[in-house]
Amino acid sequence: MTNNRLTTSWGAPVGDNQNSITAGDRGPTLLQDVHLLEKLAHFNRERVPERVVHAKGAGAHGYFEVTNDVSKYTKANFLSEVGKRTPLFIRFSTVAGELGSADTVRDPRGFAVKFYTEEGNYDIVGNNTPVFFIRDAIKFPDFIHTQKRDPQTHLKNPNAIWDFWSLSPEALHQVTILMSDRGIPATLRHMHGFGSHTFKWTNAEGDGVWIKYHFKTEQGVKNISPEVAAKIAGENPDYHTEDLFNAIEKGDFPAWKLYVQIMPLEDADTYRFDPFDVTKVWSQKDYPLIEVGRMVLDRNPENYFAEVEQATFSPGTLVPGVDVSPDKMLQGRLFAYHDAHRYRVGANHQALPINRARNEVKNYQRDGQMRFDDNGGKSVYYEPNSFGGPSETPEHKQAAFPVSGVADSVGYDHNDHYTQAGDLYRLMNEEQRAHLVSNIVGAMKPVERDDIKLRQIQHFYKADPEYGTRIAEGLGLAVPESVK
Incomplete structure (x- = not known):
């Protein structure tokens, strides 16, 4: 007969998993019920922090x-x-x-x-x-903050989303994909x-x-x-x-x-x-x-x-x-x-x-919380060493590449954020364009400030005049003359 007995986390058999140990029928629960304490303590710690992004x-x-x-x-x-x-x-x-x-x-x-x-x-x-x-x-942290909940209302905030996108024209290509049928x-x-x-x-x-x-x-x-x-x-x-x-x-x-x-x-x-x-x-x-x-x-x-x-x-x-x-x-x-x-x-x-590699892992990383293997055993624990420990293989270095320039906070040399977004819009048939416009208009209507809407409309217009005009009309606004 297979041994299928319930045990504690330290392997001892559990005699009663239905009733806590109490002082008499109605007495308070006793601190000596270590099985109860272990169950509750572990239950309180069952959730690791969820991913900041990609949680679901x-x-x-x-x-x-x-x-x-x-x-x-x-x-x-x-x-x-x-x-x-x-x-x-x-x-x-x-x-x-x-x-x-x-x-x-x-x-x-x-x-x-x-x-x-x-x-x-x-x-x-x-x-x-x-x-x-x-x-x-x-x-990235600022962008993700706009996608998360407002610190006061704890609600999603269209104002933050579209304010950030309107101030970050490089987002236009991805915004167009996200708001299309592929979203x-x-x-x-x-x-x-x-x-x-x-x-x-x-x-x-x-x-x-x-x-x-x-x-x-x-x-x-x-x-x-x-x-x-x-x-x-x-x-x-x-x-x-x-x-x-x-x-x-x-x-x-x-x-x-x-x-x-x-x-x-x-x-x-x-x-x-x-x-x-x-x-x-x-x-x-x-x-x-x-x-x-x-x-x-x-x-x-x-x-x-x-x-x-x-x-x-x-x-x-x-x-x-x-x-x-x-x-x-x-x-x-x-x-x-x-x-x-x-x-x-x-x-x-x-x-x-x-996450463990299928081939053998050999390095000098030791200790840390929840180390559950042999932690390197008694082998040499530093490098370089004279005791035959694992050493590097130069043929597996990453490929070299030239670098030049002055250390500075610099952006990309190319700042055309409109051509590819416009090309994508023009690739769509009329039904797809209508869906795209409807999705964007619906997402932007809750934005409270017209200056944010108008700034974003200019990006759509620069990608394709029809694109920007249809968004503006859907929001009851006019494309700014400065961008025409």
């Missing part, structure tokens, strides 16, 4: 299979040969909402993939959009994913290229209207989470094709947009999509907290063959993501089963 999420396990030889571009081991499979875990999320918020809000979706490669873990941490609202990490995916399975930033691939010979990641859903892109989204949010706020779980559970495994755009290093100096500006895309006419492989999700988590909530991702979780770019937003994320996990989950978050 769903995840799944799967695999990545290489379908095209890209070894001439990168020495990354998991991309080394056609047919090679690498296990992975993915977490989808909304950005601004809290842990209990609705899945079907208008918001970008986080798209974070952890590859458990033979050379360590590799994370691609992006969104379901190819661009972002800002392009320098120094603006509310039908399910997590029916949306694309992007690495968003520019990264660098380096091959075995040390030659490099700039790249961008594109995950294309094999289920097709499907979106839902604001009216349907609001109805679902009221009836089933966990709709996307449930849909993903049920699809995998019944064997309808979601899949995405991974492609990259590849830019020669020297093109970065002459391309018509700054290729490191995350508010811009590279034209696929200039740099076509090249197939890399296929991602399939085929297994649900066994425990949400242990796997989805404790999963930690960072664009700084890199492997040999993948390097970073001068993208100012990416540079900030390299610090901020790891640091957020050290605060939220703990200094040893990388050792948790969901």
